[in-house]
Amino acid sequence: MPVRDAAGTLSECLISVRRQTLKDLEILVVDDGSRDCTGEILRAHAAADHRVRVLGMPRTGLVAALNVGLAAARAPLVARMDADDRMHAWRLEAQAGLLARQCEVDVVASRVRGFPDSLLTDGLREYLRWQNQCLSPRDIADEIYVESPLAHPSVMMRRDRVLALGGYRGGDYPEDYDLWLRMVRAGYRLHKLPQVLLDWREGSGRASRVDARYRRLAFEHLKAVHLARDPRLHAGRPLVIWGAGRRSRRRAALLLVHGFSPVAWVDIDPRKIGSRLSGVPVVPPQWLDRHPRPLVLSYVGNHGARDRIRAELKRMGYVRGRDFLAVA
Numbered sequence: 001m002p003v004r005d006a007a008g009t010l011s012e013c014l015i016s017v018r019r020q021t022l023k024d025l026e027i028l029v030v031d032d033g034s035r036d037c038t039g040e041i042l043r044a045h046a047a048a049d050h051r052v053r054v055l056g057m058p059r060t061g062l063v064a065a066l067n068v069g070l071a072a073a074r075a076p077l078v079a080r081m082d083a084d085d086r087m088h089a090w091r092l093e094a095q096a097g098l099l100a101r102q103c104e105v106d107v108v109a110s111r112v113r114g115f116p117d118s119l120l121t122d123g124l125r126e127y128l129r130w131q132n133q134c135l136s137p138r139d140i141a142d143e144i145y146v147e148s149p150l151a152h153p154s155v156m157m158r159r160d161r162v163l164a165l166g167g168y169r170g171g172d173y174p175e176d177y178d179l180w181l182r183m184v185r186a187g188y189r190l191h192k193l194p195q196v197l198l199d200w201r202e203g204s205g206r207a208s209r210v211d212a213r214y215r216r217l218a219f220e221h222l223k224a225v226h227l228a229r230d231p232r233l234h235a236g237r238p239l240v241i242w243g244a245g246r247r248s249r250r251r252a253a254l255l256l257v258h259g260f261s262p263v264a265w266v267d268i269d270p271r272k273i274g275s276r277l278s279g280v281p282v283v284p285p286q287w288l289d290r291h292p293r294p295l296v297l298s299y300v301g302n303h304g305a306r307d308r309i310r311a312e313l314k315r316m317g318y319v320r321g322r323d324f325l326a327v328a
Contacts, residue, residue: 002065006083022093033059063170082153091197095156110197142321152176173222224254243299301328
């Protein structure tokens with residue numbers, strides 16, 4: 001658990017960890033140069049519970065703190081936690097149990113609940129609804145280009161598998177989403193328990209709200225870089241992009257600069273159908289009912305529309321993950 005100036009929520013978080021039904025654990029806290037009374041709180045918890053181990057470091061940043069923690073961890077399983085969240089009492093026991101039973105699984109997360117309710121926006125509620133639906137390794141792999149499918153502080157991972165990929169990478173992008181994308185491309189299996197085992201705190205001070213690495217454009221650039229390396233885009237199939245609106249085109253442009261060119265754009269707007277975008281025709285959805293099937297990338301970001309597009313493609317016999325991918 002990396003911490004920095006977390007005095008307001010740290011004790012509540014640590015109490016939730018110390019109360020785990022899984023007792024055989026090390027609570028490894030990396031203090032990233034805190035300047036408030038975080039250090040005093042950590043020393044008090046370490047004095048009360050021998051399992052709390054505190055590592056201090058200069059104010060270097062989240063990615064460095066995560067990698068320091070990975071290097072210092074002494075157990076084969078590592079669970080992530082953030083200092084402003086709360087884990088349910090049986091979280092670690094449930095996750096360690098699944099990893100013991102299913103050796104092919106490399107990462108296990110859980111469903112999460114956002115709190116406090118008064119601070120949850122409609123957009124965040126919809127994101128949590130979508131994320132909590134991504135449960136199986138297949139779901140997570142097929143939906144990986146939509147958003148980050150796992151809440152970082154809800155995961156437990158096999159330490160050697162994370163280290164084999166080089167740990168966390170620093171850059172102008174969210175470090176956890178980059179790790180999930182690399183894991184999926186490497187063939188790792190990411191799973192999610194159906195229980196809600198983490199209370200995920202929303203607030204204006206969250207890194208996802210104040211750190212430029214978590215802005216929307218950083219996510220979109222990162223997705224495009226990983227998608228451009230996806231073997232499915234290099235299999236020689238014609239490429240079709242669903243979404244000819246301005247916002248969809250902006251998203252797709254981040255991929256197309258990597259040398260890809262669609263044979264058609266799909267849209268339902270009759271004002272766009274029949275026109276051409278850079279010489280490429282805009283066609284209605286029924287145009288896709290053909291053989292051989294192209295590879296369809298859906299760049300429509302509206303959640304309701306995404307579900308309708310998925311249903312329409314399945315009706316025509318397209319298989320998610322093989323014939324089409326949602327990218328927004």
